[in-house]
Amino acid sequence: xxxxxxxxxxxxxxxxxxxxxxxxxxxxxxxxxxxxxxxxxxxxxxxxxxxxxxxxxxxxxxxxxxxxxxxxxxxxxxxxxxxxxxxxxxxxxxxxxxxxxxxxxxxxxxxxxxxxxxxxxxxxxxxxxxxxxxxxxxxxxxxxxxxx
Amino acid sequence: xxxxxxxxxxxxxxxxxxxxxxxxxxxxxxxxxxxxxxxxxxxxxxxxxxxxxxxxxxxxxxxxxxxxxxxxxxxxxxxxxxxxxxxxxxxxxxxxxxxxxxxxxxxxxxxxxxxxxxxxx
Numbered sequence: 001x002x003x004x005x006x007x008x009x010x011x012x013x014x015x016x017x018x019x020x021x022x023x024x025x026x027x028x029x030x031x032x033x034x035x036x037x038x039x040x041x042x043x044x045x046x047x048x049x050x051x052x053x054x055x056x057x058x059x060x061x062x063x064x065x066x067x068x069x070x071x072x073x074x075x076x077x078x079x080x081x082x083x084x085x086x087x088x089x090x091x092x093x094x095x096x097x098x099x100x101x102x103x104x105x106x107x108x109x110x111x112x113x114x115x116x117x118x119x120x121x122x123x124x125x126x127x128x129x130x131x132x133x134x135x136x137x138x139x140x141x142x143x144x145x146x147x148x
Numbered sequence: 149x150x151x152x153x154x155x156x157x158x159x160x161x162x163x164x165x166x167x168x169x170x171x172x173x174x175x176x177x178x179x180x181x182x183x184x185x186x187x188x189x190x191x192x193x194x195x196x197x198x199x200x201x202x203x204x205x206x207x208x209x210x211x212x213x214x215x216x217x218x219x220x221x222x223x224x225x226x227x228x229x230x231x232x233x234x235x236x237x238x239x240x241x242x243x244x245x246x247x248x249x250x251x252x253x254x255x256x257x258x259x260x261x262x263x264x265x266x267x268x269x
Binding site: 007008013016023024031042052053055060066070074084087090101103104105106110112113117119 | 169225231232252267
């Protein structure tokens with residue numbers, strides 16, 4: 001039964017992760033329903049993410065969606081502090097880690113909810129606006145650099 | 149895109165925060181990285197989500213190595229969960245083009261909040 005739940009929870013989190021919506025943020029609370037320590041849950045989350053990330057990244061790279069400009073400004077400090085974070089987790093009590101993760105989830109959930117509701121309200125408002133009459137101009141051609 | 153010195157510092161500071169969160173909580177850094185790529189690097193949503201994977205992958209590998217070295221990994225659940233995540237990830241990537249709904253994001257946000265509250269008890 002527990003093996004079935006491991007696969008099911010992984011599958012559900014994988015769907016969300018594959019959509020780029022943050023599968024790890026779903027997998028950790030799901031696994032917390034089972035009898036597992038918080039550090040083991042976090043380690044499971046990290047390791048299970050690696051193969052999925054490699055597959056998704058190769059698909060996105062093939063579709064030319066990955067932009068490498070300026071990424072070293074993010075990767076180097078993030079990798080260094082990730083090591084620090086992982087060591088800090090190692091010396092932190094499981095219960096405190098669990099509460100920290102819970103607080104992080106609630107904060108991210110509220111943040112995502114505000115963004116999504118704002119977008120929905122704007123879309124609803126724009127839909128109700130009268131369509132402006134535009135002059136016939138040739139369509140703009142994207143330069144394909146991924147910027148808005 | 150050429151970044152100003154101020155924006156480079158913003159990237160360095162917030163990406164260090166994202167890395168720490170990812171290592172300390174075993175995930176969650178991606179949310180911060182996507183926000184950084186949208187707000188500072190000015191990528192659009194699709195490019196930001198794809199590029200975030202390139203950034204999160206090395207963070208995840210180094211964090212996983214530290215957890216592994218400290219003996220926090222239980223391989224039986226990890227292997228079964230990984231199987232589910234890989235299959236689900238492929239389904240999710242295929243479904244993305246068909247199910248790109250803002251309503252889904254609202255539902256997911258509510259699930260996160262509920263999951264967070266549940267973890268407190």
